Amino acid sequence: MSPSMRPSTRPPTLIAVGHGSRDPRARATLALLLDRVRELRPGLDVRLAHIELNAPLLDDTLAGLTREGGRDAVLVPLLFGRGYHVKHDLPAAAAAAPALRTRIAAPLGPHPLLVEALADRLAEAGWTPADSASRSAAVVLAAAGSRDAESTADIRRTAALLGERLGGVPVVAAYASAATPTVPEALRALAARGRHRIAVASCFTAPGLFASRTAAHAPWIAAAPLGAHPALARLVLHRYDRSRTAPHTAHHRELASA
Template sequence: MIPPALLLVGHGTRDEAGAEAFRAFVRQLGEHNPGLPVGGGFIELSPPPLADSVAELVGQGVRSFAAVPMVLVSAGHAKGDIPAALAREEQRHPGTTYTYGRPLGPHPGLLTILERRLDEVLGDDDRSDTTVLLVGRGSTDPDANAEIYKVARLLWEGRGYAGVETAFVSLAAPDVPSGLERCRKLGAGRIVVLPYFLFTGILPDRVRDQAAEWAAAHPATEVRQAAVIGPEPELADLVMERYRETLKGDLRMNCDSCVYRVKLPGFEDRVGLPQQPHHHPDDPSGDHGHDHHHGPHAHSH
C-alpha cells in the first residue's frame, strides 16, 4: 500500500538559484526517505507548478497527500492560497485526499541553523559586542510579522548577544536601513544582518544590497552579513516532523491573534471576511492577480 505522499508547497521565486535550491531539497528528502512518495511544486513564478507535481504523484498511484507549506510564518499564502490550490487539485483528481500541515517556524531546529549562520560570520568574536538584525520577508498580516519578533527573542535568549533587533524587506516596517539605524543608535559597534529566509532569492538579495548600501554610508559601524537558512539537516528533520503531524491531525494552529478573528487596531474591517485566494499563472484554472496581497487573506477556523 502506498503511504500518503509528502507534498512540499513553495511560493516560487524569479531567482533560478532559489528555485533550484527548493527542487534539490525535495530530491534530497526523497532520497533520504525511500518508500515514501515525495514531491514538490510552486504556486507561482517557478517550475514545477504544484499541479504538475501532484499529477506526477497521482500517476505513480498516490491517492493521499500530506502537504507541508515551505513557509516560515503563516501569512496570506499559507492561510489562503496554498489551501485553495490543494482544493483545486482535489477537484482535478477525484478520489484523492489532502491534509495540510502548519508553517515551519518558529522551531528549535531553525534556531540552531540561525545560530550556525551567525557562527560562520563571527568565528570566535565576542557575542556581547554583537547586535543581530533578523530580517524577515514582511507581510500585511500583523500576526505573521509578530512571529518574526518571536523568533528574534528566542534567538536572543541565552546566547549572549548584545541584542537581536528585527526588520523587514517588504510590506512592513521597519525596513532594513531603519533596522540598521536602530541598532546603531542603540550603541552597536558590530551588526550581523541575518536573513530569515529558507533559500536564496530576490528578497534575500535585496536584503544584502540594502545592508551593503547602509554600511557604505556608515563606515564607523561594522556590518557583516550571514547566509540564509538553506537545506540543512535540521530543516529536513523539521519537514518530516510537520509531515507526521499532518498524518496525526496534530496541527495546533494559533488563531489567538488572527486578523480574521480578532479586532486588532487598524485591521478591524478584516474580522469575518471570507477567504479570497487568488489564481496563479502556472495553474490552468484561471487568471492571476496580486492586488489583494494588500487586502484580505482569510482562513477558516
Template sequence: MRAAPLTGSGIRGPALAAGDPVVLVAHGSRDPRAAEATRALARAVAAARPGVAVSASWLDHTDPGPTEALRSLAAAGHPRAVLVPLLLTAAYHRRVDVPAAVAAARESGPPIDVRVSDVLGPADGVVDGALLAGLRRRLAEADPGRFDALVLAAAGTRDPRARGS
C-alpha cells in the first residue's frame, strides 16, 4: 500500500474523514490461501490504523465482493468509505470492475460516498518506492545469488496503458 496517508493524492472521490472505513479489494483466486493472505493484510492495515474499520473483498472466487462490502458499511451507517484495489496495474479490473462495483453499491441500499485509491503498482508511470522496497525484500529472501537468472512474472492484460506502466 502507498506510504502516503489515505487522504493523499492517490485517492479519488468525495472527501474522506479520518475514521472512514477501508475496503481492500483483491482479484481473488480459487486457492483459499490467497483469500487468507488478503484477510491477513486487512488485519495488518487495521492494526496500523487503530479505530479504522478495515475489511477485505474480492472481485472473483471469494465473497464478499466490493459491492456487498460497501453495501454492508452503508447499512451499518457509514456515510463514506475508501476502496483500495490490491492490483498491480490500472488495467481492466481497475478501470471497469472496480468502478462498476462502486456504482452498484451507490445504486441500491443506503447512500455511501466512496473514494477509490490508485492501484499498488505504477500510477501515472511511477512505481511507488514502498512497492519496490517490498520486492527487494522478497528477492533477498529468495537468495537470488544462487541462480543464473530471475523472472518476475505477473498476469497479463490487453490494455496497452497498463502494459506501458
C-alpha cells in the first residue's frame, strides 16, 4: 500500500463550533476555553469556528482544513441542546465539505460536567450552602432558547440535574428567546411560590446579548457565563472522544446527550 493510501493515524481535528456574537468578548472567551482544551490534550489540532456573526465561520474552517490536506474532523457544538443549529446547520456545513470525514458530536448538555461548571459559577457569584438549605432560595437557569422540543427538554434536564447538585433547590429553566418561560416569567412564578432569594445561572458559553439581558433581570445574584471553566474544557473533550468511538457513517451525528 502506498503512503498516500494508508489510513491516517493522526487524530481527527476538533472543531469547536460556537454560535457567534457581536459582543467582542465572546470570541476571546471561547479562545481561552480552547486553550484549556489544548492544555488537556497536547498535540491535538483544536480549532474554533462560528455558525454566524464571527470569523472564522464554520464553512471557512472546514474549507481551510480541506486545503491543508486534512481528512477527519469532529465538530463539537458549544451549544447546550439539540436545536436547529446542531441538527441542521452543522450537518449542512459537513455535507458541503465532502473531502472530509466529519463527525458531529452531541451538544454540551445535559451532562454532569456542565452541571459542575454551572454550580461553580453560582458559587463564585455568592451562592452558599446556606442558600441550598433555605426555603426561600431558588435558581433560574437562563439559556438562549429554541423552538425545538428536544432542545428545551435538554435545558430542563440540565436544570433538574443542577437542582439535585444544589441539594434539592428548585431550578427552573427559562429562555432569552423562542421558548417559554422567559426569565421574568420564571422569576414571577418562583416568587409566587414564596421563593424570594432567586439566583440566575448562566447557561451560556460566553458574554453576549442574551447573557447580559438575562443577568439584568436577576433580583439577587447572577452567575457569569461558563467561559473557560475547567469542567467545560473536559466536557468538550468528552464529547469529542465519545463521537470518535461511535460507529462511523457519513457525517456521523452523535446527538445522544448522556
